[in-house]
Amino acid sequence: MIKWVAAFLGYFVLRFPGAILGFLIGSFLDNLNGGGSRDARTIFREYTQPNVSPADFELNLLSLCSIIIKADGQVSQKELDYVRQYFLSTYGKEKANAIFRTFNEVIKKREISAQRICSYLTQRTRYEVRLQLLHFLFGIAQADGQISKAEVNKLREIAGYLRLGAHDFESIMAMFIKSADNSYKILEIDKNASDDEVKKAYRKMAKKYHPDRVVTEDEAIKRGAEEKFKEVQKAYETIQRERGIS
Template sequence: MGNFSKWLGAGLGFTLGGPIGAALGFALGSFVDGFSAEDLTSEQQQYRQQGNRNTQSGDFEISLLVLASIIIKADGKVDTKELDFVRNQFVGMYGKERANNAFQLFKGVIKKDISARQVCLQIRQHMPHASRLQLLHFLFGIAKADGQVAEIEVEEIRKIAGYLYINPSDFESIKAMFYNASENNYKILEISKTATNEEVKKAYRKMAKKYHPDKIQDLGEAHMKGAKEKFQSIQSAYENIKAGRGM
């Protein structure tokens, strides 16, 4: 198990158990001889003895891997551009060595049928809302990696959003960040075109607070890039609306 045991223990808490842990056990068993889901349970007991742990950077990392595998398979094929997107994002966030470990695990996870509902139930019990929003943003990035977001992928992400207790307005806001139509500026701020100038300003302040990168600072610097991209989308939408209205 060697390097993987060390990697798994370097920031994992809740994901060592439940349906996510089962997926990890399956994946590890596919390339670590003699490894089983029971061994992962043993790892979980070891880390639990170190004290109760909530969401760690590694938990977010593994949650991304598992949910990414669901989205990539949603359209019935495994697109190499989407796989490359996942790999490149992980290299950018964690560096090559850690990303290689994660992607090797990912290749095992993607072979297993996983219940999105059960996985999301486990995630939402332990992960704060801001981090769940970040997960959703990443999933749309995967869906668009091949140049377009297929409707079946949108519906799969919509289901995941519901399971994660992300409301429809937040879902539509993040979705709109991946389309270029002008009306998406209003969707990103979760308002309609009929909103008054004061309502636009109020919506911007609300959304800027909701998506501020500081909301996920506990996950570490590795995840700040995605958070800053979301925050920039909010700022750009606001600036575009202001320019269009002459505010």
């Protein structure tokens, strides 16, 4: 109701431009008073906190996806399908198709600055969210069956720009590139660690990667947190069986 009154008053002050301005201001006030479709606290948070907006997050995520897909010098259809499925499962068919059209344009661009994108995200997202983002990018790189050296190098570069620790990078990489001491790498400990150190590392990693710590509206990133949390649990259970830890 407020938006229409504001639009009417705006028209008499500034004619058509005033009507538009009044409508926008009135819409905002309607939402604050419970007349909109979103909770007033959500509206207030979006206008006052420096976090990245959903639209900006999607655009920057698309750009990082394109960087990883092109990292080894070729565009893999399987990697493209992986990204498409991500958006389909997250946003539904209609919005996903619209987003993917933008993605097709993004991936055609010759130069996209990973450092600029990561700097933007680092200032506006929590550390835990950036960990999940790296996990998702590793998933893209693995979608064609293997992660090339060029892709690992690019992922390591992006992790640095996102200000993620070296141990965290190695832990996430171990979830995708298997090795003999894979479980220990995931828990960020040495293979010679004592049983008590293993238990302590598990508690630390389980706390760090718990999905509840990932504050984001992006459902796929939340699912990534759950997957990574399960990988930590699996790594600990593997070591438990090998050592007979109770």
